[in-house]
Amino acid sequence: MDASIHALLARLLAGPAMLLLGQHAADDEQSRPDPGLPDLLGSADEDMAAAYRRFDSAARIRQVxxxxxxxxTYPWNGVFTSRIDSVLPDVFSTGWRRVVPTAQAQLGRHPRSTTELQLRYLFGGLGLPEDERPPADVIQEVETRSRAVETLNTLADTLVTPRGVVVIEGYRVGDWLTTQELFTFVSRLQAGQAHLFSAPDTLREDRFVRAAVDRGTLVLHDESFAAVLAELEAAGQLRPGMVDRDARSLRFIPVRDGFADVT
Structure with a gap:
């Protein structure tokens, strides 16, 4: 097993496991992030509202x-996304898990619960209340981006803990979450704590991504996380029952390939 996958496995088993989901919503590499996202520049409020409705309707008929x-299906302790469509709550809902979508930066009850999964929209969600919707103009975009950074800071400083992992998937250059903002976020994490999957060459060539990799704060993988997950499950190295779903014990520090209890 590759050393980076071995380290990832240790963190997945220890938890908490957080997912950062980008806007790339297709199976092919040629698709743009969230095709058809409305342009905030030069649009009137009513134009933006109509554009957002068209975008969300198109997202809902696209195949997941x-x-x-x-x-x-993985028992995540939290999902953070730069997507804005209303599809994701249905995607993550299961018979054993309820999804709680929100765009608020403040932590709610049970912020790491896997059975009451908090789905955090970094830039607002089209299925959320009016005050949690995506920005309608460039001024609101600045304010929304500030809240997105605040939310990611909370993820890095409070939620993921020293033993946890952030899995990044569906992320490409051109995402609403810029590579500079991604670099700032992973810089707050420990070395080897953030793993980005399905990394194309255009992302590997980005200067902020390269800097994060060089500093050890971001690990890139060619494979998708779905493929790695299937391999680990097929080898019997990762099964749902092996994961500490609620990550109740949080006083651990990484030691080589494992963790030490510091209680």
């Missing part, structure tokens, strides 16, 4: 990519 359906 296989990789997303597969990773959605």
């Amino acid at each position: 990519p296989a990789w997303l359906s597969e990773i959605a």
